[in-house]
Amino acid sequence: MGKTDIMVNGLPGNVAKIMATSALKNERFNVIPFSLTGQEIEDDTINIGGISFELIKPDTRVDKIKEIQSQFASFIAIDYTHPTAVNSNAVFYTQNKIPFVMGTTGGDREKLEQVVKNASTPAVIAPNMAKQIVGFQAMMEYAANTFPDLFKGYTLEVVESHQQGKADTSGTAKAMVRYFNKLGPDFSVDDIQMVRDPKTQEKELKIPKQFLTGHGWHTYTLKAEDGSALFEFKHNINGRDIYVNGTFDAVMFLVQKLEEADNQKKLYTMIDVLNKV
Amino acid sequence: MGKTDIMVNGLPGNVAKIMATSALKNERFNVIPFSLTGQEIEDDTINIGGISFELIKPDTRVDKIKEIQSQFASFIAIDYTHPTAVNSNAVFYTQNKIPFVMGTTGGDREKLEQVVKNASTPAVIAPNMAKQIVGFQAMMEYAANTFPDLFKGYTLEVVESHQQGKADTSGTAKAMVRYFNKLGPDFSVDDIQMVRDPKTQEKELKIPKQFLTGHGWHTYTLKAEDGSALFEFKHNINGRDIYVNGTFDAVMFLVQKLEEADNQKKLYTMIDVLNKV
Numbered sequence: 001m002g003k004t005d006i007m008v009n010g011l012p013g014n015v016a017k018i019m020a021t022s023a024l025k026n027e028r029f030n031v032i033p034f035s036l037t038g039q040e041i042e043d044d045t046i047n048i049g050g051i052s053f054e055l056i057k058p059d060t061r062v063d064k065i066k067e068i069q070s071q072f073a074s075f076i077a078i079d080y081t082h083p084t085a086v087n088s089n090a091v092f093y094t095q096n097k098i099p100f101v102m103g104t105t106g107g108d109r110e111k112l113e114q115v116v117k118n119a120s121t122p123a124v125i126a127p128n129m130a131k132q133i134v135g136f137q138a139m140m141e142y143a144a145n146t147f148p149d150l151f152k153g154y155t156l157e158v159v160e161s162h163q164q165g166k167a168d169t170s171g172t173a174k175a176m177v178r179y180f181n182k183l184g185p186d187f188s189v190d191d192i193q194m195v196r197d198p199k200t201q202e203k204e205l206k207i208p209k210q211f212l213t214g215h216g217w218h219t220y221t222l223k224a225e226d227g228s229a230l231f232e233f234k235h236n237i238n239g240r241d242i243y244v245n246g247t248f249d250a251v252m253f254l255v256q257k258l259e260e261a262d263n264q265k266k267l268y269t270m271i272d273v274l275n276k277v
Numbered sequence: 278m279g280k281t282d283i284m285v286n287g288l289p290g291n292v293a294k295i296m297a298t299s300a301l302k303n304e305r306f307n308v309i310p311f312s313l314t315g316q317e318i319e320d321d322t323i324n325i326g327g328i329s330f331e332l333i334k335p336d337t338r339v340d341k342i343k344e345i346q347s348q349f350a351s352f353i354a355i356d357y358t359h360p361t362a363v364n365s366n367a368v369f370y371t372q373n374k375i376p377f378v379m380g381t382t383g384g385d386r387e388k389l390e391q392v393v394k395n396a397s398t399p400a401v402i403a404p405n406m407a408k409q410i411v412g413f414q415a416m417m418e419y420a421a422n423t424f425p426d427l428f429k430g431y432t433l434e435v436v437e438s439h440q441q442g443k444a445d446t447s448g449t450a451k452a453m454v455r456y457f458n459k460l461g462p463d464f465s466v467d468d469i470q471m472v473r474d475p476k477t478q479e480k481e482l483k484i485p486k487q488f489l490t491g492h493g494w495h496t497y498t499l500k501a502e503d504g505s506a507l508f509e510f511k512h513n514i515n516g517r518d519i520y521v522n523g524t525f526d527a528v529m530f531l532v533q534k535l536e537e538a539d540n541q542k543k544l545y546t547m548i549d550v551l552n553k554v
Contacts, residue, residue: 132508135420135427142423143416147551150412208504227485228518231409234509241505274424 003030004255005075007068009089010104011035011053012046015080015240019103022244023078024049028252032072036061036089038082058088065096074258076251079104087111094119099258101250103129103243105171116267122257126270128172129246133235134270137175140233144182151231152184154222161195161205161217169194172235173218180220211238249273280307281532282352284345286366287381288312288330289323292357292517296380299521300355301326305529309349313338313366315359335365342373351535353528356381364388371396376535378527380406380520382448393544399534403547405449406523410512411547414452417510421459428508429461431499438472438482438494446471449512450495457497488515526550 006029010016016035023029035046037055045052056064076099079089083106090112093100102112102125109125116123128134143150158177160170174189181187195217201207207215217236223229253273257263283306287293293312300306312323314332322329333341353376356366360383367389370377379389379402386402393400405411420427435454437447451466458464472494478484484492494513500506530550534540 130506132427132506135424136508138423139416139420142419143412146415146419147412150409150551224519226518228515229407229409230511230513231413232509232511232513234507236507236509238505241503242501274427 004028004251005030005032005072006251007032007034007036007075007077007098008080009036009077010080010082011037011048011055012041012043013080013082015103015243016078017048018240019078019080019244019247020048020053023248024051026248028248032068032075034064034068036077036079036081036085036092038085061092065092065098069096076100076254078247078251083107087115090115090123093123094121097121099123099254101247101254102126103247113267119266122254122263122266122268124250124254124268124270124273126246126250126273129250129270130237130242131246131249131270131274132242133172133237134246135274136233136235137172137179138271138274140176140179144179148182149184151180151222154185154224154229154231156180156185156187156191157193157219157221157223158187158191159193159195159219161201161207161215163213163215164196164198166196170216170218172216176218176220180222185222208238214239246270246273281305281528282307282309282349283528284309284311284313284352284354284375285357286313286354287357287359288314288325288332289318289320290357290359292380292520293355294325295517296355296357296521296524297325297330300525301328303525305525309345309352311341311345313354313356313358313362313369315362338369342369342375346373353377353531355524355528360384364392367392367400370400371398374398376400376531378524378531379403380524390544396543399531399540399543399545401527401531401545401547401550403523403527403550406527406547407514407519408523408526408547408551409519410449410514411523412551413510413512414449414456415548415551417453417456421456425459426461428457428499431462431501431506431508433457433462433464433468434470434496434498434500435464435468436470436472436496438478438484438492440490440492441473441475443473447493447495449493453495453497457499462499485515491516523547523550 008016008020023031034054039057045054079102081104086104086107099121100123105127158173160173169192173192177189198212215238220233222231250273285293285297300308310330312330316334322331356379358381363381363384376398377400382404435450437450446469450469454466475489492515497510499508527550
């Protein structure tokens with residue numbers, strides 16, 4: 001089996017940089033030296049791992065993509081761009097028949113799904129690329145739907161810690177709260193305790209120093225009011241490796257889907273990647 | 278609605294005593310003053326909450342139950358007896374058309390289920406009466422079946438703490454290990470770390486002093502080999518309240534099933550009680 005050509009979009013952004021760096025070292029992939037970027041980006045190129053990537057802005061990309069496609073017959077795009085670019089990028093990919101993995105969050109998600117459903121090329125859309133977290137969420141969703149009020153009379157406490165730069169509450173924690181609410185406890189997303197202070201993270205939570213600038217730690221604690229029972233769930237992610245691996249799995253999943261030529265389904269999620277539908 | 282007559286079997290055993298004591302205080306129940314016990318028990322009666330319970334041994338129970346049934350037209354039995362009594366008790370209940378909740382573990386479980394399936398009265402069989410733990414196990418079973426190998430490449434650590442008197446490994450932990458194995462980690466039940474030393478329990482695990490003589494704490498930790506991710510699940514039970522509540526829920530479930538006169542199904546588990554099938 002030959003290498004899969006991939007295009008990492010969103011350079012010089014942080015996550016796109018991590019993806020490109022990892023993909024360059026990954027034997028399964030050939031990273032093509034172009035990356036879609038925002039109009040506001042001033043540089044024309046960026047050097048990653050000794051390779052110069054040409055940054056392609058929206059005003060030139062329609063012509064540029066034809067040139068690229070004449071060089072690389074087929075490739076899969078990985079999108080870690082910006083919430084404001086999610087929908088226009090999806091339209092661009094489908095119009096140019098580029099299968100893609102959308103790792104960027106935000107935008108109009110309904111429109112995004114609709115565009116993919118009507119497309120002739122497949123895509124994986126996943127606001128969270130960490131397979132194990134996606135599986136864990138599916139588990140909690142199952143419990144919430146199968147055993148509503150299982151934890152009726154329990155209190156819930158949610159603590160999440162992320163690097164200082166993250167201003168908003170963890171999206172994963174907010175999604176989880178929806179399931180916990182179905183399971184009984186009365187809990188608002190405003191009650192989620194956000195930890196952003198590196199000192200607290202290092203001293204109290206014992207987060208390794210090298211991951212203070214990039215981590216996502218979550219603890220959900222259910223307590224029976226009379227103190228007779230405690231249930232706790234934790235998922236602590238250090239660095240970005242887990243997201244890189246999940247993204248690459250999604251790419252390989254698309255490779256497999258493209259080989260199944262008569263496949264009518266175009267819209268996939270990480271649950272499909274997990275299930276290898 | 279009138280009170281439900283119940284018979285708590287297994288006195289003067291510890292768990293049966295807790296059940297009888299709680300049931301006497303519970304407005305939903307009328308506890309009839311008889312209890313099946315083992316042949317080796319020397320006492321003829323035991324006093325609980327000011328009420329004298331007659332202890333009925335196997336050699337007299339066939340006659341005795343007729344006398345009791347002439348006094349109490351219908352009642353539900355709660356069985357917290359002994360592994361060696363599980364199968365003969367189940368036969369006895371079904372022959373005498375006594376619906377029952379089997380909380381006793383051990384015995385030949387297949388035979389037990391077969392006896393109930395062929396019976397004309399319903400029973401709930403549950404090696405673990407803690408509804409939340411049963412729900413949690415169902416959740417893990419779902420994950421194991423739906424996402425096999427989700428945690429491939431992860432290591433597993435299982436620590437369980439119980440009162441010093443408990444000699445064997447936690448049955449719940451052993452059952453959970455089966456699910457975790459399906460999820461990827463290679464782990465043997467022999468690797469389960471058992472904590473039985475009260476000092477360690479109090480000092481290191483911070484188990485409240487009053488529960489050193491009765492608790493079941495379990496922690497399952499999954500770690501990615503490269504340290505990039507940790508998932509942890511805990512269920513810490515103090516005392517017996519959670520089992521009492523689950524047992525009483527099972528009794529009320531049987532009351533409901535008995536009202537559905539044309540119900541063909543006789544064998545139920547705590548999952549049914551949770552789902553209120």
